[in-house]
Every structure is written in C-alpha cells, then in structure tokens.
Amino acid sequence: MTEAPSYGFDTLQIHAGARPDPATGARQTPIYQTTSYVFRDADHAAALFNLQEVGYIYSRLTNPTVAVLQERLATLEGGVGAVCCSSGHAAQIMALFPLMAPGCNVVASTRLYGGTVTQFSQTIKRFGWSAKFVDTDDLDAVRDAIDENTRAVFCESIANPGGYVTDIRAIADVADAAGLPLIVDNTTATPYLCNPIAQGATLVVHSTTKYLTGNGTVTGGVVIDSGNFDWSASDKFPSLSAPEPAYHGLKFHETFGSLAFTFHGIAIGLRDLGMTMNPQAAHYTLMGIETLSLRMQRHCENAMKVASWLEQDARVDYVTYAGLPSSPYYERAQACYPKGTSGLFTFAVKGGYDACIKLVDALEIFSHVANLGDTRSLIIHSASTTHRQLTPEQQEAAGAGPNVVRISIGIEDADDLIADLDQALSKACG
Template sequence: MTDTPSYGFDTLQIHAGARPDPATGARNTPIYQTTAYVFRDADHAAALFNLQEVGYIYSRLTNPTVAVLQERIATLEGGAGAVCCSSGHAAQIMALFPIMQPGMNVVVSSRLYGGTITQFSQTIKRFGWEAKFVDMDDTAAVKAAIDDNTRAIFGEAIANPGGYIMDVRAIADIADAAGVPLIIDNTTATPYLCRPIEHGATLVVHSTTKYLTGNGSVTGGCVVDSGKFDWAASDKFPSLSQPEPAYHGMKFAETFGPLAYTFHGIAIGLRDLGMTMNPQAAHYTLMGIETLSLRMDRHVENATKLANWLEGDDRVDYVTYAGLESSPYFDRVKTVCPRGASALFTFAVKGGYDACIKLVDSLEIFSHVANLGDTRSLIIHSASTTHRQLTAEQQEAAGAGPGVVRVSIGLEDADDLIADLDQALAKATA
C-alpha cells in the first residue's frame, strides 16, 4: 500500500510496509529465513556494496521481513526511516553510535529503567563516552548539564518503572538550542499513545520486546529517525557529516539527506556491531503490532481501574500512575499521551521491603518476571532485581525504592486482577 497521512493509525498498524509477496501472492509477510541473497550480476553486487543501490546483501545488514517491520514502525512514529536490531539495549547503543566519539557525553534522565542506568553509567565508559544524569523535570538542570562535549539528550516518554511523563517539547527546545538531538525511549508509551517526533524529538528508540510485540515471545529493538535533524550544521557529528573512509569518502548527510542517519545505522552500525534482529522475531512483532491500538486501549482501561483501587487501599502508601487525578503528571498526560498513560506504574506497600517480597510471592494471576508490556499482568520488586545494581540514591531517583513494586497491567479481567492483589496484600501486610 502507499502510506499517506489520510490513513488512520488502525489501518497503518496492519498495512504499513507490507505488500503481497511478489513471488507467491502470500498476504502475510513471509519469514525470509536466509542469510544471503543472490546478486543479478557483478555490477549489481558492486552497486549494493557501494550504497549506490538499495537491496539485500546479507541478513546481518538487511532482510525483507525485518524491512517491513522497520517501515511499519517508522510510519507509525512519523519518522523518515528505522533500523531494527536484536534488543532494546542494542537499540540504545545503536542510537548513540553514529553521533558519539570518545570524550563526548550524553545528558540522561535520572528516571530510567535500571538496566539502562547501568548501561549508561558503566558500560558506555568503555567506548570513552560519559552520561550525565539529571531530573528532566528540572529544565534548568538539563541546560546546566550541557557542555561543548554533549552530543545528545536521552529520556523516556513514560518512565520505567514509575510511569512518570516527560515534557518532551520542553526538553526538545533545549536540545534544539544546544544543536544536539533528543533521543526518546518510547517503549512504554508506543506510537499509539505518544509520538515523540511530533513533540520535537530527533530519534525514537523502542524495546520492541514490550508492547509492540505484546506477548512476551521475542526480543527486539528499533531506532527511528525523524529525518529532520541537520547533521551537517556543525562539526559535532563527523560520522554523518564528514567523509567516510569505508565508502571512498562518501558523506552520509550529503548523499542521503533525511535518510542519512538510517543508512548509517545499517551500513556502519549493523555491519560492524552486528546487533541484528532475526526475521522470525520481526514476524512475531509484525503480528503483534496489528492489534496494538486495541491492546493499548485495554491496557490503559485496566491500569486506570487498578490504580484507582490501589490508591484507595489502606495497605498502600502511594501509587505513581500518571492517569490518576492526584498525579502531578495528570495534566501532562493530556498533551504528551492523550490516549492514556499506558499501563506501567509502581505502588508502595506498607511494610516496606519485606512486605513487597511477600506480595510478589503471594500473587496467583500476576507473573513475577523481569518484563513489561505483556498481555499478561506482571509484577516485580525493582530494588531487588532490575535496579539491584544501583545505589540507594539511584534507586530512589528512579522511583524504585525498597518499599515499591512495579506492575505492568495486562489484558485480563480487571476485577480478577483486583481480587488477586487484594488477597496478596492481605498476606503481605498481615
């Protein structure tokens, strides 16, 4: 199909990027389970390797099944192009790779998934990169953290685990003034609830493992480029603006224009880092996206009902769901994610750490797993698991203190979920 603005989200989530298979007429996107592709002739092969022609060379770089998924996610996000990879963590490194150099830094939200905090505070040091953690609600602190070596700002549209809503437009304005891209992790929101590019984001990353696939079956990641950033406007991004030795001095920004970042992600990022998404994972995620809007509406409906019930329960100290009228982020939801605040939030159990452990061990419907965005309702005690490597101060800053549990509300009957939490809270606080 030809994607135009006249198509609604529900139509695009089913059709964008997909066409009947030209060889067989198969309506569903086939799983192209192959490592390599036969060239028409020597000239065709040379053109592909020189980036003079778009096509398939080797599945570390490109694959027809993955290509459909890339086009679909880019379309839903309103981006110019996308690169899919093996996981959400891979997507984060892929997002930074074209724009960072040794000695450079990225200004990062202090409210992030624990694994991301560890990746940014520890692992990226091995590349010679630095992360500066700030509270994204404090715009003065964000501005103060930016210096001559800053190459990006990174945050989550809806933060994991607390469900806090980021003022994407305010941070985008700061990034624009500094001449650096804003990278938004849109995993928790999905493009159905929030489209960060419309709020000024340059790049969007996803762990497609979560809501996009929606059933906890495969891992994957994606980087979406808005196509709106001028990488050649300064000398800050030489990988994109300066001659590339591996391609005979070609300049990506000059040659590919709005698609420069996307082509670099494939031709350099996937080529050398090898963080490739396999075609079967892409197939599962394509099937999941076909029902994204339906699932997200139910996720939001269930989360709102459970959050209100928890907020009124004497065994609970507080609930962080931004969809609650008591939340300081309630008004922000209306502009950043008007269809709802997703279904991820935390709540504090009276009795602290020990009560949280008893709670997760007493639940019957909720699954105790290190994942989110599943059809099934999930729970985890972040301080003893996903945020365990962080200091106490970092845990509190991320909204993952010792007396807090994170829930990802699924698609079950909401009354059954309430009953399950009720009996587990009774045991946990007895």
Template sequence: MTDGPSYGFDTLQIHAGARPDPATGARQTPIYQTTAYVFRDAEHAAALFNLQEVGYIYSRLTNPTVAVLQERVATLEGGVGAVCCSSGHAAQIMALFPLMSPGKNVVVSTRLYGGTVTQFSQTIKKFGWSATFVDFDDSAAVKAAINDDTRAVFCESIANPGGYITDLDAISTISDAAGIPLIVDNTSATPYLCRPIEHGATLVVHSLTKYMTGNGTVTGGCVVDSGKFDWSASDKFPALSQPEPAYHGLKFHETFGPLAFTFNSIAIGLRDLGMTLNPQAAHYTLMGIETLSLRMDRHVQNAVKIAGWLETHPAVETVTYAGLESSPYHDRVARICPKGAGGLFTIALKGGYESCIKFVESLEIFSHVANLGDTRSLVIHSASTTHRQLTEAQQVAAGAAPNVVRISIGIEDAKDLIADLDQALTKANA
C-alpha cells in the same frame, strides 16, 4: 502506503510496509529465513556494496521480513526510516553510535529503566563515552548539564518503572537550542499513546520486546529516524557529515539527506556491531503490532481502574500512575499521551521491603517476571531485581525504592486482577 491517503493508526498498524509476496501472493509477510541473497550480476553486487543501490546483501544488514517491520514502526512513529536490532539495549547503543566518540557525553534523565542506568553509567565508559544524570523536571539543570562535548539528550516518554511522563516539549526546546539531538525511548508508551517526533524528538528507540510485540515471545529493538535533524549544521557529528573512508569518502548527510542516520546505522552500525534482529522475531513483532491499538486501549482502561482502587487500599502508601488526578504528572497526559498514561506504574507498600517480597510471592494471576508490556499482568520488585545493581540513592531517583513494586497491567478482566491484588496485599500486610 506512505504515498497515498492519510490512513488512520488502526489501518497503518496492519498494512504499513506490507505488500503481498510477489512470488506467491502470500498475504502475511513471509519469514525470509536466509543468510544471503543472489546478486543479478557483478555490477549489481558492486552497486549494493557502494550504497549506490538499495537492496539485500546479507541478513546481518538487511532482510525482507525485518524491512517490513522497519517501515511499519517508522510509519507509526512518523519517522522517515528505522533500523531494527536485537534488543532495546542494542537500540540505545545503535542510536548513540553515530553521534558519540571518545570524550563525548550524553545528558540523560534520572528516571530510566535500571538496565539503562547501568548501561549509561558504567558500560559506555568502555567506549570513552560518559553520561550526566539530571532530573528532567528541572529544565535549568538540564540546560546547565549540556556542554561543548554533549552529543545527545536521552529520556523515556513514559518512564519505567514509575510511569512518570516526561515533558518532551520542554526538553526538546533545550536540545534544539543547544543544536544536539533528543533521543526518546518510547517503549512504555508505544506510538499509539505518544509520538515523540511530534514533540521534537530526533530519534525514537524501542524495546520491541514489550508492548509492540505484546506477547512475551521475542527480544528486539528499533531506532526510528525523524529525518528532521541537520547533521551538517556543526562539526559535532562527523560520522554523518564528513567523508566516510570505508565508502570512498561518501558523506552520509550530503548523499542521503533526511535518511542519513538510517543509512549510516545499517551500513556501519549493523555492519560492524552486528546487533541484528532475526527474521522470525520480526515476524512475531509484525503480528503483535497488528493489534497494538486494541491492546493499548485495554491496558489503559484496566490501569485506570486498578490504580484508582490501589490508591484507596490501606496497605498502599502511594501509587505513581500518571492517569490518576492525584499524580503531579496528570496534566501532561492530555498533552504528551492523549490516549492514556499507559499500563505501567509502581506502588509503595507501607510494610516496606519485606512486605513487597511477600506481596510479589502471593500473587496468582500476576506473573513475577523481568518484563513488561505483555498481554498478561506482570509484577516485579525492582530494588531486588532490575534495579539491584544501583545504589539505594539511584534506586530512589529512578522511582524504584526498596518499598516499591512495579506493576505492568495486562488485558485480563480488571475484576480478577483487583481480586488477586487484594488477596496478596492482605497476606503481605498480615
């Protein structure tokens, strides 16, 4: 559908990448539950392994069900290609893998999911990489943090847990001037609320586990390639601009142009890291994406009502939802997330840590889980769970202080959700 008329989002979320199955005429994308694919002949096999022909070799690399999902997510994000993988954390490593090498660093926002903070502050050290954490509201600090060894800038469009909206235009201006790619995690916003590539992002990553699937059934990740970055403009990205020994000296950027990153991530990233998305998970995510816009509209509608109500509750100290006029990031909504500020935010309780624990345990409709973006409303006390591994200073910087609870608003009846929150706050404040 990419070569025809300019279709709307609601149409693309159902049809992009999908075609009736040529063998059976099946309208829904089949689950191609197979490990390998029969080659036409030896010449065909050699062409596939030499990257001279696009096709299917082995499901660690490519799979027809996953390929439909990759095309759909790339289309919705406005990218040229995408690579799906086993989780959102896998997607982050996949995004960095062709860019980094020992001794190189990535400049990242302090407002990130706790697991990402740990991955960047601890785990990537084992690769010889490092991360510099900066408040992305301070443009001068972001610019100053970039040095000759910086290979990427990383942030979230709507930050987890606080719902903080990053000024992507300002950050991309800085990364462009430095000649390095901007990677944006668009999990909390989805391409329905925010299109980071339109604001200068080079790569977009997703935890498909969250809003994209929307039903809490799978784990999955995706990296979307904008196709707009010139990987050969400097010698900073040899994996993409220089000869690749494993493919007889092929240069990915010279050979594949705008799709250089996508092909490299499949031919090398998935080949060697093996972070493969299974076809059944891809199938569930495809079905979830078909209702993405409908769900996101309801998430936003409910979040606006509930955040507004919480802001007036005597037990609540603050609400971080950017959709509220009181939010310091409210002015960014219309520019960065024109269809709404999402369904994720935090509340700080006046009773502190113990009140947060009592509040979470008293909720009845809200599920206490380590997830977000479900059709169901979810809640978690980040400081004792997802951000537990961080110091208190890191928790505060990430928007997950000990007196803070993260709320992911679902698509249930808003009145029922407010009643549940009210009774739990009363018990927590007793």
C-alpha cells in the same frame, strides 16, 4: 499498499510496509529465513556494496521481513526510516553510535529503566563515552549539564518503572537551542499513545520486546529517525557529515539527506556491531503490532481501574500512575498523552522491602518476571532485581525504592486483577 496521510493509525498498524508477496501472493509477510541473497550480476553486487543501490546483501545488514517491520514502525512514529536490532539495549547503543566519540557525553534523565542507567553509567565508559544524569523536569538542570562535549539528550516518554510522563516538547526545545539531537525511548507509551517526533524528538528508540510485540515471545529493538536534524550544521557529528573512509570518502548526510542516520545505522552500525534482529522475531513483532491500538486501550483502561483501587487501599502508601487525578503529572498527561498513560506504574507497600517480597510471592494471576508490556499482568520488585545494581540514591531517583513494586497491567478482567492483588496484600501486610 500505498501509504497516505489520510490513513488512520488502526489501518497503518496492519498495512504499513506490507504488500502481498510478489512470488507467491502470500498475504501475511513471509519469514525470509536466509543469510544471503543472490546478486543479479557483478555490477549489481558492486553497486549494493558501494551504497549506490538499495537492496539485500546479507541478513546481518538487511532482510525483507525485518524491512517490513522497519517501514511499519517508521510510519507509525512519523519518521523517515528505522533500523531494527536485537534488543532495546542494542537500540540504545545503535542510537548513540553515530553521534559519540571518546570524550563525548550524553545528558540523560534520572528517571530511566535501571538497565539503561547501568548501561549509561558503566558500560559506555568502555567506549570512552560518559553520561550526565539530571532531573528532566528541571529544564535549567538540563541546560546546565550540556557542555561542548555533549552529543545528545536522552529521556523516556513514560518512564519505567514509575510511569512518570515527560514533557518532550520542553526538553526538545532545550536540545534544539544547544544544536543537539533528542533521543526518546518510547517503549512504555508506544506510538499509539505518544508521538515523540511530532513533539520535537530527533530519534525514537523502542524495546520492541514489550508492548509492540505484546506477547512475550521475542526480544528486539528499533531506532527510528525523524529525518529532521541537520547533521552538517556543526562539526559535532563527523560520522554523518564528514567523509567515511570505508566508503571511499562518501559523506552520509550529503549523500542521503534526511535518511543519513538510517543508512549509517545499517551500513556502519549493523555491519560492524552486528546487533541484528532475526526475521522470525520481526515476524512475531509484526503480528503483535496489528493489534497494538486495541491492546493499548485495554492496558490503559485496566491500569486506571487497578490504580484507582490501589490508591484507596490502606495497605498501600502511594501509587504513581499518571492517569490518576492525584498524580503531580496528571495535567501534563492529559495534555501530552490524551489517549492514556499506558499500563505501567508502581505502588509502595506498607511494610517495606519484606512486604514487597511476600506480595510478589503470593500473587496468582500476576507473573513475577523481568518484562513489561505483555498481554499478561506482570509484577517485579525492582530494588531487588532490575535496579539492584544501582545505589540507593539512584533507586529512589528512578522510583524504584525498597518499598516499591512495579506492575505492568495486562488485558485480563480488571476485577480479577484487583481480587488477586487484594488477597496478596492481605498475606503481605497481615
């Protein structure tokens, strides 16, 4: 299928990147379960290894099934290219890898998934990198945190776990003024609800494990490149602008232009880090994306109904869903996320930590798992699980205090979900 700007999201989520298999005519994208590919001849092999020709060498680098997913996601996000990898955490490292060097830092939002906070505050130190965490609602704080060693700004479009919505355009303007790329994790919103690139983001990352796949079967991640950043405008990004010794002095930005980041992600990132997505995972995710818009509509409708009910319940202190008129982010959400604010939010239970534990154990439809974005409704007590490595102050900043549970609303009957929460709250707060 030939993509064109006139095609709508619902069409592109099914057709972008996919064509009938030329060998068999198979309509669904085949799973190319192979490690390697036969070269036409010695010159063809040399051209591929020299990056003079695009093709398939080895499935750590490129695979036809994964390539379809990369093209589809780049199309849906409005980017020029994408690199799929083994998980959302892998995608974050892949996004930072071409930008950072020992002594460099990333300015990151305080409202991030707990695992991301740990990765940025602890793990990346082993590369000699560091992170500065700031409240991205405070644009002056973002500006003040940027210094001569900053190489990127990082935020989530709709933050996990609290469902807070980010003014991407405002942060993009700050990053642009500093000559830095903005990286936006769009996992919770998905490209159906939010297009960070249209709002000024340079790179978009996803845990494809979540809403994109939508069925809780496989892990995966992706980095999508807008193609809009000038990597040669300064000397801050030598991996992309300076000669690359491993490719006889090739300069990625000079050679590949708007696709420089994507080619580097494959030719260097996947080659050396090896955080590859397997073709079966890509296949499951492709099938999930075919119904993305339909699922996200139901996720949003159900979340609004459940959040509204919870907000009126005397056993609940507060609800963080940005779709509620009472939310401090309501006006921003209506302006920036007009189709809805996803199915993820938190609520605080009267009775604190102990009541949260009882609530989780008493639920019957909701599954107690460390995941989100499934067709099934999910719940977790973040302070004792996903955010337990953080300090109490970091937990509160992330919206994961001891009295808070995170719920990911699925696509079941909303009345059934409300009834399940009702009976569990009675047991937790009785």
